[in-house]
Amino acid sequence: NAGVTQTPKFQVLKTGQSMTLQCAQDMNHNSMYWYRQDPGMGLRLIYYSASEGTTDKGEVPNGYNVSRLNKREFSLRLESAAPSQTSVYFCASSVPGSSYNEQFFGPGTRLTVL
Amino acid sequence: AQSVTQPDIHITVSEGASLELRCNYSYGATPYLFWYVQSPGQGLQLLLKYFSGDTLVQGIKGFEAEFKRSQSSFNLRKPSVHWSDAAEYFCAVGVWGNDMRFGAGTRLTVKP
Numbered sequence: 358n359a360g361v362t363q364t365p366k367f368q369v370l371k372t373g374q375s376m377t378l379q380c381a382q383d384m385n386h387n388s389m390y391w392y393r394q395d396p397g398m399g400l401r402l403i404y405y406s407a408s409e410g411t412t413d414k415g416e417v418p419n420g421y422n423v424s425r426l427n428k429r430e431f432s433l434r435l436e437s438a439a440p441s442q443t444s445v446y447f448c449a450s451s452v453p454g455s456s457y458n459e460q461f462f463g464p465g466t467r468l469t470v471l
Numbered sequence: 472a473q474s475v476t477q478p479d480i481h482i483t484v485s486e487g488a489s490l491e492l493r494c495n496y497s498y499g500a501t502p503y504l505f506w507y508v509q510s511p512g513q514g515l516q517l518l519l520k521y522f523s524g525d526t527l528v529q530g531i532k533g534f535e536a537e538f539k540r541s542q543s544s545f546n547l548r549k550p551s552v553h554w555s556d557a558a559e560y561f562c563a564v565g566v567w568g569n570d571m572r573f574g575a576g577t578r579l580t581v582k583p
Contacts, residue, residue, distance in 0.1 A: 361514070390571075397480070399561060399573035400515075447514060459505060460571065462514035 358383050361463035363448050369469045370438045378433040378466050380448030388451040389431035390415075390460060391423060393444040400447065406431055438470045473498040475564050477574035484552050485582045492547040492577050494562030503565040504545040506536055509576075510558045518560075521545065532556070557581045 364379045382389065387408045392400040392415075402415030406425040420442060422434045431450075435442060445467050449460040476495045484490055496502055503522050507515040519530025526538040536547045545562060562574040 397575050399475075399575045400563075401573075402571065449515075459517050459520055462507075462516070464512075464514045 360384065361448055361450055361461055363446075363463040363466050365466060366464070367467050369471065370435075371471050372439060374438050375434065375436050376438065376468075377435075378446055378448075378468075379430070380432065380463060381430045382448075382450040382461070383429065384450060384452075384461065385428070386450035386452060386461070387428070389425065390449040390451070391421070391431070391433045392447045392449065393417065393442075394447060394465070395444050403433065403446075438468075440470045442468065443470045444468060473502065473564050473570070473572050475562050475572050475574035477560075477562055477577050479577045480575070481578045481580065483580040483582060486554050487551050490547075490549045490552045490556070490579070492560050492562075492579070494545045494547065494574060495543050496545065496562075496564045497543065498564055501540075504536075504538060505563040505565065505571075506530065506534070506545075506547050507561045507563060507573075508532075508558050509561065515561065518547070552579075552581055554581045554583065 361382045390405040391403040401417045404423040406412045409428045424432045445465050447465050448463040451460045474497045505520045506518040509515050521538045559576045559578045561576045565571040
């Protein structure tokens with residue numbers, strides 16, 4: 358199993374450009390998540406998808422959109438990138454179950470917006 | 472709202488010395504607690520977790536953590552640190568459903 362994979366690994370954008378970050382998991386997990394990691398702030402949840410066909414906002418959703426394409430894939434889109442969106446983005450997925458479940462993380466995408 | 476505080480931004484220990492990383496949480500009910508480790512340029516890997524039961528939990532790589540309800544703490548410990556333990560460590564608290572909050576992280580440096 359590859360676990361959680363993310364593409365691309367690195368990206369540089371100019372202000373106003375758009376891009377989509379891709380995430381896929383092969384663990385048959387129902388729930389998937391997008392986080393951003395900034396120095397001194399830990400990880401903050403952007404959006405999550407509890408199951409295929411559903412998405413919900415997290416702590417910092419402004420400036421982002423998501424699509425749960427199918428059970429395996431969960432993409433994050435920046436429609437008009439801003440320098441404040443320079444960050445490392447992590448995708449995660451979690452084991453299905455009735456209680457809170459641990460999350461498994463991808464390797465991250467390092468995004469710089471100039 | 473639930474929150475997690477890791478008071479130490481950066482800790483340096485000598486190889487072979489013991490380690491304790493502090494984590495305090497704020498949450499009304501019994502939380503689900505996690506410690507993750509992040510090596511440079513990598514994603515997060517789960518070290519251990521606490522859901523219920525025995526308050527001393529064992530994890531991978533020789534780490535353990537103790538849940539103390541009275542102190543709202545979940546400190547991570549290791550009796551003898553190895554150079555390969557140098558990384559950033561995150562404490563996290565989860566609640567029912569999909570909400571999870573991370574601390575700001577503690578960066579561990581290991582001196583030879």
